[in-house]
Amino acid sequence: MTLIADVSLRRTLDSRGNGTVEAEVTTDNGGFGRAAAPSGASTGEYEAIELEPNEAIAKARELAVPRLVGEVFAGDQRGVDQALHGADGTNDFSKIGANSAVAISMAAAKAGADTQGIPLYQHLGGAFRGRNFPVPLGNVVGGGEHAADATHIQEFLAAPVGAPSVADAVFANAAVHQEVHDILAERGIAAGKGDEGAWAPSVDDAEAFEIVAQATERVTEEFGFEVRMGLDVAGAELYDADEGVYSYGEKTRDTAEQIDYVAGLVDEYDLVYVEDPLDEDDYEAFAELTDRVGESEARSASGSRAAKPRDRTLICGDDLFVTNTDRLAEGIERGAANSILIKPNQIGTLTDAFDAIELAVENGYEPVVSHRSGETEDATIAHLAVATDAPFIKTGAVGGERTAKLNELIRIEDNA
Numbered sequence: 403m404t405l406i407a408d409v410s411l412r413r414t415l416d417s418r419g420n421g422t423v424e425a426e427v428t429t430d431n432g433g434f435g436r437a438a439a440p441s442g443a444s445t446g447e448y449e450a451i452e453l454e455p456n457e458a459i460a461k462a463r464e465l466a467v468p469r470l471v472g473e474v475f476a477g478d479q480r481g482v483d484q485a486l487h488g489a490d491g492t493n494d495f496s497k498i499g500a501n502s503a504v505a506i507s508m509a510a511a512k513a514g515a516d517t518q519g520i521p522l523y524q525h526l527g528g529a530f531r532g533r534n535f536p537v538p539l540g541n542v543v544g545g546g547e548h549a550a551d552a553t554h555i556q557e558f559l560a561a562p563v564g565a566p567s568v569a570d571a572v573f574a575n576a577a578v579h580q581e582v583h584d585i586l587a588e589r590g591i592a593a594g595k596g597d598e599g600a601w602a603p604s605v606d607d608a609e610a611f612e613i614v615a616q617a618t619e620r621v622t623e624e625f626g627f628e629v630r631m632g633l634d635v636a637g638a639e640l641y642d643a644d645e646g647v648y649s650y651g652e653k654t655r656d657t658a659e660q661i662d663y664v665a666g667l668v669d670e671y672d673l674v675y676v677e678d679p680l681d682e683d684d685y686e687a688f689a690e691l692t693d694r695v696g697e698s699e700a701r702s703a704s705g706s707r708a709a710k711p712r713d714r715t716l717i718c719g720d721d722l723f724v725t726n727t728d729r730l731a732e733g734i735e736r737g738a739a740n741s742i743l744i745k746p747n748q749i750g751t752l753t754d755a756f757d758a759i760e761l762a763v764e765n766g767y768e769p770v771v772s773h774r775s776g777e778t779e780d781a782t783i784a785h786l787a788v789a790t791d792a793p794f795i796k797t798g799a800v801g802g803e804r805t806a807k808l809n810e811l812i813r814i815e816d817n818a
């Protein structure tokens with residue numbers, strides 16, 4: 403094992419044009435790792451704290467770097483992340499910033515892999531990883547906090563669950579994205595793109611469902627494997643706690659109506675994945691919805707598919723769990739959701755993200771590794787997903803900072 407010899411930090415650009423923290427870790431024997439922090443827009447209330455980048459960098463230089471350089475082995479990820487927690491001293495990284503913490507944590511992991519001459523996913527996950535690949539969830543239409551004057555539901559996702567390889571899945575999602583463009587053009591609807599590269603047309607959610615369903619059907623036919631649909635409702639952003647309702651423009655739904663609405667969408671569009679359908683404080687409503695649609699069951703008696711059992715729909719907690727084992731433990735106890743979104747910067751270190759994944763898997767919750775709406779060319783999450791055998795990764799469909807992760811998955815699959 404080789405000690406960390408240097409940690410350098412700088413402010414670089416993210417995909418929204420904001421500053422972010424980039425970290426470089428070098429080791430005694432010349433190992434090197436570089437990583438950068440992503441950043442959310444529809445952030446959960448209970449996430450670790452992101453500081454202004456220059457402030458985060460100054461604090462990390464003062465408090466964290468001295469605890470790492472010459473003190474911790476680069477391959478000892480728990481040691482690195484413990485040093486970061488020790489330097490910060492709070493439970494939400496509000497002192498050095500979760501952006502500094504996560505950049506250093508990921509850069510150290512890359513340096514650890516480099517010193518051993520193995521890929522990052524193998525360093526993190528062990529010698530037997532690299533055979534299973536996550537299904538990429540591709541954001542093809544979106545609005546909410548990611549685009550003005552577009553859909554209320556934040557993300558309409560393509561889910562190529564039948565793809566024989568990750569490369570096929572990645573290209574299927576890109577094809578759905580293109581189909582959506584073509585269908586919008588057929589309908590005479592102009593659309594720009596939101597923060598994650600999804601189309602952001604000024605249509606209501608009902609029309610977005612129609613368009614994405616049509617696009618996934620066309621691609622299913624063209625590619626010869628099943629491409630289904632998923633959603634990130636980002637319910638906390640729609641929820642008005644004073645009124646106790648979810649607001650879709652003029653239309654509002656109370657919690658019981660919201661549960662009915664989402665359960666109806668699961669049936670109507672055969673949704674494979676629904677993230678944050680409800681408010682981030684409402685474990686009870688999450689549990690009720692999970693109970694209704696979260697288990698495999700015979701499809702209710704509607705039409706010709708009545709006899710076909712429905713796969714389990716993943717009800718995923720993002721803002722609900724914020725990659726935090728305490729919040730996940732509460733969810734497990736209360737039966738809220740059956741899946742957790744894993745965003746390392748929500749919690750600040752790779753160790754904490756790993757612990758959340760392990761707790762999830764032990765309890766039958768599916769981990770879904772995820773990007774943020776503000777991203778960089780950093781591809782650590784691709785390796786994290788492969789290292790942990792995560793069944794899904796959410797990292798967009800197109801756009802350089804999104805394809806950085808998707809192309810990395812293709813390379814890992816290709817043993818490149």
Ligand SMILES: C=C(OP(=O)(O)O)C(=O)O
Pocket residue numbers: 441442443444445446634636720772773774775776
């Ligand atoms: C990726 C997401 O958006 P953000 O990064 O803005 O939280 C999300 O809500 O899942």
Ligand SMILES: [Mg+2]
Pocket residue numbers: 634636677678720721
């Ligand atoms: Mg989300």
